[in-house]
Amino acid sequence: MTKKILIIRTSSLGDLVHMLPAVSDIARHVPGAQIDWIVEENFAEIPSWHPAVHEVIPVAHRRWRKHWWSAETRKARAALRKNLDARRYDIVLDMQALMKSVWLVRQTHGTRHGLDRRSAREPLASFFYDVKHTVNFWQPAVKRQRELAAAALGYTYDGEPDFGLHGITDGVQVQPYAVIMPSASRDDKLWPQEAWHKVFGRLHEHGLDLKLLSGSPSETERATQLVAGNSRALVLPRMDLSNVAKVLAGARIMVGLDSGLTHLSAGLGRPTIGIYKASTPVRTPLEGPAYTASLGERGNEPSAETVLSAVDQALAFDESAHADFPGGNAPTKAVGPPFD
Known part of the structure; x- marks a missing residue:
C-alpha cells in the first residue's frame, strides 16, 4: 500500500544535503513510500538527485518576498495553493520548524508532523503541527533530520548516512x-x-x-x-x-x-x-x-x-x-x- 509523504525543507543548500540521508532512511524503512518534497526553486535539483523522491514541488519564497503583493507574485502563490489543495498526504513532515515553512504546512492536507517547541529553532512553529516530536537541538544536523523522520514515521534508523547520490x-x-x-x-x-x-x-x-x-x-x-x-x-x-x-x-x-x-x-x-x-x-x-x-x-x-x-x-x-x-x-x- 502506498504511503504518501510530503517533506517540507525549502533551503538552504547545505541543509538540503543534510536532509538526503533521512530520505534514504524513509525509503528503506517505509514500504510503499511515495515521497514528494517542497523546495526553494534555486535548489530544486538537489531533491531530484535522490532516486526515492517521487516529485519535487518548487516554491519561490525568496523571490516572492521581494514583491509579495505584486500581481505576478499573488498569481504564483495562488497557483501553489491550488496545487497543494489538490493533494492528499498521509504524512506532512516539516523538517525546518520555521514560520516560513509553517506557511506551507498550513496549505497542505494530511497529518502534520514537526518539532515540539523545545526542539524547534522558532518555537511558535510547533503550534501548527498535529503531532510534535522531541529531537535534541545540539547534535549534528544529519542525525537530527534522521531522528525526526524516524519519529514521524515510526521506525528506528541505523547505519551510516546514505545520501542517495549514486x-x-x-x-x-x-x-x-x-x-x-x-x-x-x-x-x-x-x-x-x-x-x-x-x-x-x-x-x-x-x-x-x-x-x-x-x-x-x-x-x-x-x-x-x-x-x-x-x-x-x-x-x-x-x-x-x-x-x-x-x-x-x-x-x-x-x-x-x-x-x-x-x-x-x-x-x-x-x-x-x-x-x-x-x-x-x-x-x-x-x-x-x-x-x-x-x-x-x-x-x-x-x-x-x-x-x-x-x-x-x-x-x-x-x-x-x-x-x-x-x-x-x-x-x-x-x-x-x-x-x-
Whole structure:
C-alpha cells in the first residue's frame, strides 16, 4: 500500500544535503513510500538527485518576498495553493520548524508532523503541527533530520548516512585536481589569503591542479585575485548545481569554507576539508562516506598548518581506500576546533 509523504525543507543548500540521508532512511524503512518534497526553486535539483523522491514541488519564497503583493507574485502563490489543495498526504513532515515553512504546512492536507517547541529553532512553529516530536537541538544536523523522520514515521534508523547520490557519482573517474571553495555567504567566514596560498602549494606538491568555485561576480573576482599568476589554477564559470556536483565528484579532494557546496562534496563521497571561522561544526559538521575534517570554530579559525595536516591525511586515506577497497573510500572524520 502506498504511503504518501510530503517533506517540507525549502533551503538552504547545505541543509538540503543534510536532509538526503533521512530520505534514504524513509525509503528503506517505509514500504510503499511515495515521497514528494517542497523546495526553494534555486535548489530544486538537489531533491531530484535522490532516486526515492517521487516529485519535487518548487516554491519561490525568496523571490516572492521581494514583491509579495505584486500581481505576478499573488498569481504564483495562488497557483501553489491550488496545487497543494489538490493533494492528499498521509504524512506532512516539516523538517525546518520555521514560520516560513509553517506557511506551507498550513496549505497542505494530511497529518502534520514537526518539532515540539523545545526542539524547534522558532518555537511558535510547533503550534501548527498535529503531532510534535522531541529531537535534541545540539547534535549534528544529519542525525537530527534522521531522528525526526524516524519519529514521524515510526521506525528506528541505523547505519551510516546514505545520501542517495549514486546517480551522480557512479561511473565518474577521479582526476588529479582539487576543488577549492574560498567564498561564503558572509565575509566573516573568509580565510586569510596567505593561508590559502600555503594550502595551494601543498596541493600542488601532491600533483594536483586547482579548480575554484564561485557563485557571484564578487566571488569570481575574489577567486581570480587569490590565484593570480598561478598557471595550475582555474576559476570555473558559474554553473548549475548538477554541473558543480559533477566537478566535485571527480575531484581528488575538496577544501572549502563552511558552505553548502563543501557539504555537498562530503555527501558525494569525496575527501573534504571544511574551514569554520564564523560558525560551529558542532551542529553542522561535514558528513559523508569518505574522509572529512571540520576544522575551526566560531571565533577560532584553523591555522594553515592544521589544514595542511588534514590535506595530507585526506589524500593518504583516499589513496589507501582505493588500494584496499576499489571503488570506495575509508570513512574518517575529524570534527572540532583546531588545537594550535
